Amino acid sequence: MLTTRRRAAAAAVILSGSLLLSSCGDSDSGASDGSTLRLWHYEGPDSAMGQAWKEAIKEFEATHPGVTVKVEEKGFEQIQKTASMVLNSSDAPDLMEYNKGNATAGLLSKQGLLTDLTAETTKRGWDKKLSAGVSTTSRYDTDGVMGSGKWYGVPNYAEYTMVYYNKDLFAKYKIAEPKTFDQLTAAMEAFAGKGVTPLANGGAEYPAQQYLYQLALSRADRSWVDTYELYKGKADFHDAAWTYAAETFADWVEKGYISEKSTSAKAEDAGVSFIQGKTPILFSGSWWYGRFQTEAAFDWDTVLWPGSDLTLGSGGNLWVVPKNAKNKDLAYDFIDITLSKKIQNLLGNKGGVPVAADASAVTDPKARKLISDFNTLSGRDGLAFYPDWPVNGFYDVLVSETQKLMTGARKPDDYLGALQQAYDKGAPKR
Numbered sequence: 001m002l003t004t005r006r007r008a009a010a011a012a013v014i015l016s017g018s019l020l021l022s023s024c025g026d027s028d029s030g031a032s033d034g035s036t037l038r039l040w041h042y043e044g045p046d047s048a049m050g051q052a053w054k055e056a057i058k059e060f061e062a063t064h065p066g067v068t069v070k071v072e073e074k075g076f077e078q079i080q081k082t083a084s085m086v087l088n089s090s091d092a093p094d095l096m097e098y099n100k101g102n103a104t105a106g107l108l109s110k111q112g113l114l115t116d117l118t119a120e121t122t123k124r125g126w127d128k129k130l131s132a133g134v135s136t137t138s139r140y141d142t143d144g145v146m147g148s149g150k151w152y153g154v155p156n157y158a159e160y161t162m163v164y165y166n167k168d169l170f171a172k173y174k175i176a177e178p179k180t181f182d183q184l185t186a187a188m189e190a191f192a193g194k195g196v197t198p199l200a201n202g203g204a205e206y207p208a209q210q211y212l213y214q215l216a217l218s219r220a221d222r223s224w225v226d227t228y229e230l231y232k233g234k235a236d237f238h239d240a241a242w243t244y245a246a247e248t249f250a251d252w253v254e255k256g257y258i259s260e261k262s263t264s265a266k267a268e269d270a271g272v273s274f275i276q277g278k279t280p281i282l283f284s285g286s287w288w289y290g291r292f293q294t295e296a297a298f299d300w301d302t303v304l305w306p307g308s309d310l311t312l313g314s315g316g317n318l319w320v321v322p323k324n325a326k327n328k329d330l331a332y333d334f335i336d337i338t339l340s341k342k343i344q345n346l347l348g349n350k351g352g353v354p355v356a357a358d359a360s361a362v363t364d365p366k367a368r369k370l371i372s373d374f375n376t377l378s379g380r381d382g383l384a385f386y387p388d389w390p391v392n393g394f395y396d397v398l399v400s401e402t403q404k405l406m407t408g409a410r411k412p413d414d415y416l417g418a419l420q421q422a423y424d425k426g427a428p429k430r
Contacts, residue, residue, distance in 0.1 A: 035067050037330045040074045041097035048290045048352030049157060049316070055346055056337045063337075067330065080104070087113040092322035095331035100137035100153060100318050101389035102145055102229075108320070109152040110144030115321040117151040120332050126154050129339055129356040133383040134158050134315035143428050146389075147230050153318025156338040158353040160313030160377055161210065161285045163306075164292065167299040169196075169280040178281075181218070181307035188257040191280055197256060200279035202270040203263035203406050206388075208249075209398040210312055211258070211283055212405075213387035216245035218308035225310065225384045231427060235390075237420040238413070246405065246412035253406050263406050285312070289370055290351025304373055310384040311377060315355065391426025 037060070043049040057069045072093065079098065086092060087108065098105055108114050121127050127135065134155060141149035163178060170177050170187070173194055178184035191198035201207050217225075219241040227233035236242070252258050262270070267284075274282040275295050282288075283305070292300060305311050319338070321331045337343060341361070344354040348362040353374050362368050377383065388395035401418050404410035410418065 034327060034330075037067060037069045037095065037327055037334060038093040039069055039071050039095050039334070040079060040093045041071070042074055042079060043097070046291070046294070047287070048347055048350035051350045052157075052343050052347040052352065053338065056334065056343050059337050059340075059343070060334050064330070064333065069334075083108060084111060084113065087322045087324065090324060092324040094321070094325045094327040095334055096320050096322060097317050098153065098320045100146070100155070100314060100316075101386070102140075103389060103392040103394065105137070105153050105318055105320060106140045106144035106146055107392060108144075109140040109150075110142070113323050114152045115323055115325065115328060117154060117321065117332075121151045121154065124332070124336055126335070126339060127151075130155070130315065131355070131378055133378055133381060134355055136383075137315050137385075138318065145230065145428065153320045154335050154339075155315035155318055156335070156344070156355060157316035157347055158313070158355055158374060158378075158383075159286045159316050160353070160374055160383065161214065161283060161311050162302045162304055162373065164274060164282045164284065164288070164300060164302050166274070166277060166280045167301055169277065169298075177301070178303060179306060181305075184281075184306055188252070188281070189255070192256040197259045197279055198281050199252070199258050200270040200273045200282040200284075201258050201262040202265040202267045203399075203403045204265060205267040205399065206395075207267055207270045207282075207284060208258075208262070208402045208406065209387050211252075212245045212249045212402060213312060214283065214305055214308070215248050216241040217310040217312070217384050218305065219244050220310060220384075222310075222381060229385045229390055231390070235420075235423060235427075237416040237423065242416055242419075243412065246415050249402075250405055250408075250412050258406070260406055263403050286353050286370060286374070289366070293351055293366060302369070302373070304377060309380055310382050312386055313374075313377065313383040314385050316353075391423055394422060394426060397422040 041053065043053065045054070060069060061067060079096070083098065098108070130138070136147050138151050138153050138155065139149050140146055140152050163184065165178060167177065173190065175187050175190045176183050178187050188198040201211070224241060228235045253260055270282060270284070271288055273279045275292065277298055319335045321328055325331060339356055341356070341358055344357040345361040348354040348357040348367055348371055349364050351367055351370065353371060359371065362371060388398055397419065401410060401415055405412065405415045
């Protein structure tokens with residue numbers, strides 16, 4: 001998310017080699033040879049992905065005697081800002097986690113900085129393990145637009161958004177748990193009436209814009225998503241879906257469902273507010289699931305956004321192999337291990353959303369529900385990606401403009417006009 005998840009992780013998940021594997025050794029050398037796999041990723045060591053990849057590293061080293069994995073200290077923002085420069089140098093890693101979408105992996109593929117993985121994907125059967133919705137973000141055409149063309153990345157997990165709610169607070173205030181959209185809005189009204197801000201939010205990063213995008217998706221269909229995300233038509237920010245979203249979001253702020261004070265809050269603040277039991281509802285991604293299982297000291301549950309076939313989500317961040325990587329075969333072997341049943345099952349049991357797990361091997365009840373809801377969503381082609389993906393730099397525009405909408409500095413019509421201008425400026429001419 002980010003898009004998404006990646007913004008939630010950015011503040012807290014800068015990962016060092018020592019956190020992942022004590023045997024990795026020093027990671028400040030740019031040199032690579034056949035005995036070293038240099039790996040960059042930015043998952044927290046306690047996250048589902050971090051734990052699964054730690055096990056994948058052990059598996060890799062056990063099956064590659066004499067080869068050491070060096071995980072280097074990189075944060076999401078650091079990789080995001082320096083990727084083009086670093087990958088165009090001799091210091092490129094062998095394998096790197098990178099964000100999916102036109103403005104990120106698509107841009108790097110267009111710049112010729114990523115290895116074409118098409119042949120390897122077919123050879124190793126990775127394409128057979130990934131559903132159509134998940135693999136959309138793996139392929140990019142010559143313009144760097146996702147959904148077709150060559151394979152430049154491979155996800156080994158998926159992600160999607162949902163409504164998290166604090167069952168204890170709902171019980172305390174005798175409010176019905178939200179199974180329908182009317183129940184969700186009624187719950188927000190009831191909490192606000194009791195002086196409790198119902199929705200955890202962060203206006204300085206992704207949560208706010210994702211609330212708004214979800215509202216638009218509830219009035220949209222697949223062709224609308226394809227027009228907006230894949231440029232299959234002309235996106236109109238003053239259409240019925242976007243107009244409903246902007247007007248409803250502004251109304252929720254005015255009614256106190258979303259605190260205007262959350263304008264400067266970050267994704268981490270929103271998640272912690274939910275963990276601490278201060279706000280009863282959070283709409284966000286599966287990337288929080290494992291953390292809530294560990295840290296939330298109350299009974300909680302989730303529901304897919306009611307009344308909508310579509311929600312934010314996609315395949316997870318991508319494994320990409322830089323064009324200048326020195327040990328590409330080792331990188332391919334590592335990707336293969338992360339897609340193995342052993343690692344996929346572990347990922348599922350730790351609260352992640354695996355793409356190739358054995359469902360019967362996932363035993364944790366909450367983890368099974370997480371995967372079941374994803375299968376429901378995937379089965380109805382409900383992954384609608386993220387609002388910041390279509391054009392480079394659009395994330396910052398969405399953050400800034402949504403903050404203005406929250407404070408009243410922008411009215412819904414002007415807000416949508418600002419988004420239209422930025423989108424049209426950045427979208428490729430198709």
